[in-house]
């Protein structure tokens with residue numbers, strides 16, 4: 100279980116006197132993530148969603164507050180659980196090396212994790228990669244291709260396979276479907292739902308699309324002005340207290356989607 104309490108993060112800003120002021124991005128962010136959860140994080144562009152992801156992945160330091168995983172301080176847990184926190188980014192083209200084969204791309208986290216021992220693990224890696232290629236529904240021949248030979252949806256499937264090679268427990272999906280066209284988005288959402296069950300994953304799903312969030316997530320948090328403005332159970336959108344959240348939720352209601360299951364409550 101992940102517990103985030105009063106998290107703060109600011110960046111140096113070029114604005115202000117002598118350009119020395121700081122921009123507060125996260126001022127007081129608190130939430131928890133239970134094992135097996137899919138928590139959706141929704142927020143306007145620039146609200147700090149990716150900053151929060153980088154902090155959770157251990158790629159960036161935070162200024163205040165605390166993060167604990169299974170009761171351990173975040174940095175300690177990350178050190179003891181290499182590869183157990185993984186990520187899929189929005190921009191699948193720039194998140195892969197265009198000069199590498201798909202095999203090299205998928206194997207990269209294993210090389211980073213096992214380093215010199217890599218050779219001895221070759222056989223087990225091969226079966227793991229075959230399993231992952233099957234799970235993301237791509238033939239093994241694709242391993243010899245290069246990124247430019249794949250469609251957007253195929254390449255994002257490869258990024259998902261790559262994120263799973265280290266058998267993570269937590270997977271951050273940072274706008275992972277936003278750059279795909281609508282029909283591919285729904286295929287990837289279905290795949291993510293299956294993978295969550297099969298690999299017992301806990302997701303942090305960052306998205307702008309409330310309908311996608313409603314389909315995949317069981318809880319939803321709205322990030323605004325540096326805080327979690329409100330957290331909702333995905334089956335009870337009606338319970339939103341803030342005007343901002345109510346407006347966002349109502350704006351997607353006319354569409355058919357995963358929201359169907361929440362509509363009853365909303366229209367009653």
Ligand SMILES: Nc1ncnc2c1ncn2[C@@H]1O[C@H](COP(=O)(O)OP(=O)(O)OP(=O)(O)O)[C@@H](O)[C@H]1O
Pocket residue numbers: 110111124142143144145146147148149150151
């Ligand atoms: N390394 C950095 N240095 C300075 N400022 C940064 C840095 N990274 C992010 N920021 C600033 O922090 C704020 C939040 O950025 P972030 O990328 O986390 O937003 P976001 O919610 O992910 O936005 P989007 O929905 O557009 O992806 C932005 O104003 C951004 O300019």
Ligand SMILES: [Mg+2]
Pocket residue numbers: 148149150273
């Ligand atoms: Mg972002």
